[in-house]
Amino acid sequence: MRPRLAALLIVPALALTATACGGDDGKKDAADKADSSSQASGVPKPVDAANPMPKVSGAYGKTATITMPKTDPSDKFVVHTVSEGSGATVKKNDLVSFNYTGKIWKGAKDLGSTYGAKGGGDQLVTAGGAGQFPAFADAVVGQKEGSRVLVVAPPAAGFGSQGNPQFGVTAKDTLVFAVDVKKVEPKKVEGTQAAIPSNLPQIKADEEAPATISVPKNDPPKKLVDQVLIKGKGAEIKSGQTVSMQYSGAAWKLNEGKAKATLFDSSWNRGGQPFTTPIGQSAVIKGWDTGIVGKHVGDRVLLVIPADQAYGAKDQGKTLPANSTLVFVVDILSAH
Numbered sequence: 001m002r003p004r005l006a007a008l009l010i011v012p013a014l015a016l017t018a019t020a021c022g023g024d025d026g027k028k029d030a031a032d033k034a035d036s037s038s039q040a041s042g043v044p045k046p047v048d049a050a051n052p053m054p055k056v057s058g059a060y061g062k063t064a065t066i067t068m069p070k071t072d073p074s075d076k077f078v079v080h081t082v083s084e085g086s087g088a089t090v091k092k093n094d095l096v097s098f099n100y101t102g103k104i105w106k107g108a109k110d111l112g113s114t115y116g117a118k119g120g121g122d123q124l125v126t127a128g129g130a131g132q133f134p135a136f137a138d139a140v141v142g143q144k145e146g147s148r149v150l151v152v153a154p155p156a157a158g159f160g161s162q163g164n165p166q167f168g169v170t171a172k173d174t175l176v177f178a179v180d181v182k183k184v185e186p187k188k189v190e191g192t193q194a195a196i197p198s199n200l201p202q203i204k205a206d207e208e209a210p211a212t213i214s215v216p217k218n219d220p221p222k223k224l225v226d227q228v229l230i231k232g233k234g235a236e237i238k239s240g241q242t243v244s245m246q247y248s249g250a251a252w253k254l255n256e257g258k259a260k261a262t263l264f265d266s267s268w269n270r271g272g273q274p275f276t277t278p279i280g281q282s283a284v285i286k287g288w289d290t291g292i293v294g295k296h297v298g299d300r301v302l303l304v305i306p307a308d309q310a311y312g313a314k315d316q317g318k319t320l321p322a323n324s325t326l327v328f329v330v331d332i333l334s335a336h
Contacts, residue, residue: 050076064178078152085146121336210266211248217257225304226291232298239280264319
């Protein structure tokens with residue numbers, strides 16, 4: 001069982017991508033099921049148009065109005081550029097920020113929007129990334145920054161054969177989205193990393209890949225360590241915000257004295273898709289809530305988390321035994 005920090009959330013309407021480490025029940029949530037079922041059933045190749053077609057109106061950068069046809073949808077996966085932006089073209093595996101307005105075709109039921117005070121703000125997706133929600137991930141590939149895109153997603157490009165009962169989506173539902181492509185985002189923070197005391201783990205995280213964590217041959221600190229290694233220039237992280245981060249994690253004692261720790265998890269193992277979670281709200285282990293709140297967008301943070309602020313006496317598997325002090329390197333990419 002791979003531990004999970006929390007369910008990956010897209011707020012407020014949909015949980016659409018694979019989860020990272022955190023919750024300890026070992027169960028898959030609706031998003032996990034959607035990913036696996038969509039991939040297993042085969043995602044159709046996108047086309048520019050099909051009959052019938054929904055209509056999208058409204059200005060880019062604001063909640064869209066989606067008008068649904070009165071007839072049943074085709075089985076086509078439609079990705080149609082409503083208005084083309086002037087920015088760079090999104091390439092496969094780029095990390096892309098976007099916003100959306102969504103509906104279920106049948107009954108024109110709202111799936112919400114990321115715009116507005118409670119909308120959740122900018123979302124992130126890896127373009128064309130494996131394990132991503134195809135209705136977004138496949139739709140942004142080849143689009144220019146600043147474009148609005150109409151997406152008509154049959155079940156295989158959405159929640160698959162599982163549907164998503166939480167949001168009233170059945171296994172037969174076609175979903176419709178107006179997706180506003182914002183920009184290609186950096187996958188990790190940039191800057192010169194500060195020196196780390198010799199009694200703490202040493203970190204190498206310069207590549208778009210799982211970090212190298214070297215654990216010293218001494219006992220771990222008894223209190224939480226939350227050292228900023230690279231200082232970002234973004235806004236301060238506040239409790240209640242939704243934060244997107246890259247991370248790698250290892251258990252201290254299991255790797256004590258090793259030049260290269262065995263990681264129990266890393267966001268880079270999921271195609272570089274950042275881990276996104278509410279922070280300061282007990283959605284993640286206490287050490288993350290305490291250590292990330294008050295930091296800044298653009299920070300790289302070394303977290304050393306005592307067991308009582310992590311998983312305590314619960315055994316999480318071979319790479320994360322009971323009573324483990326945890327070591328994380330975290331790049332904070334965005335917050336809203």
